[in-house]
Amino acid sequence: MSFGIIVATHGNFGKEAVETVKTIVGEIDTVEAISVEFGKNIDEIQEQFERLVNKFLKKYRRVLIFTDMFGGTPSNISFGFVKPGKVEVITGFNLPMLIKALKMSMEEEKKPLHEVVLYLADYGKDNVKIASKALA
């Protein structure tokens, strides 16, 4: 396997996103979600991240973390784990980029992770369309 994927968001947004993409790409175990609740102790959340990052590093050697919003707690915590090429973070994820990432993670991906994230970030941005422009 080429890399593990963590989707870290405020509330259950990420969990639902993962469930939704599984209905599209099928059951897959390279991805797990972390729900950051405001009702939880911050050290507990930090430990939850640590456990999952370490588990995925052991299993897949490389980890890609998607977060919902730059500047939010899920992002801020994730940034602390960044090791270029080994643990990478993309903020403000959307479903197209998550689906693409899952597909890439299932293949024997030879591309270095720092190139994968550049590609995925562009892919996600390209998939933001304005309907009236797209239809014009």
Added chain:
Amino acid sequence: MRFSVWKKGEKKKKFYLRLDDRLIHGQVVQGWVPFLSIDEIFVVSDRISSDPMQQKIMSLSVPPDVSLHFIDTSRIPSISDVSNGKNVLILVNNVDDLVKVASLVPVEFVNVGNYHKRGENVVNLTSFFTCSLEELEKLKILSREGKKVELRNIPGEKGKEIIDD
């Protein structure tokens, strides 16, 4: 307590104090900073003030027109030295630091946000606030001393004052 000399006609500086175990994050940057027209943020923490990585991460989401300082608890008195007319938000992540700041800086009010104490003998006051009985007592003492201590996570919600009963 230190009060700065305020000349008539000069715009006063205002200090707001918030307890939040996440320090800088969306609710602060998107909520309180614009709501209080904040010009400067002081993060008071002995741990963060010696952790450049955490400082870098936190500074990324702060708008460029807001100046951000990370200081340790020994430098709390220096917060009062900001220039007149500035609105200052002071962030702490624990009750002891909160009490220290409140005793050294003339704050307008004490805002209580995300805080989750673990362990025995804790009281849960709202979905975002759980503290020890000892900590609650410290907050009540602040209220007894005449400070407004309010549980209010975001500006858009109704606050709940902690009063000494």
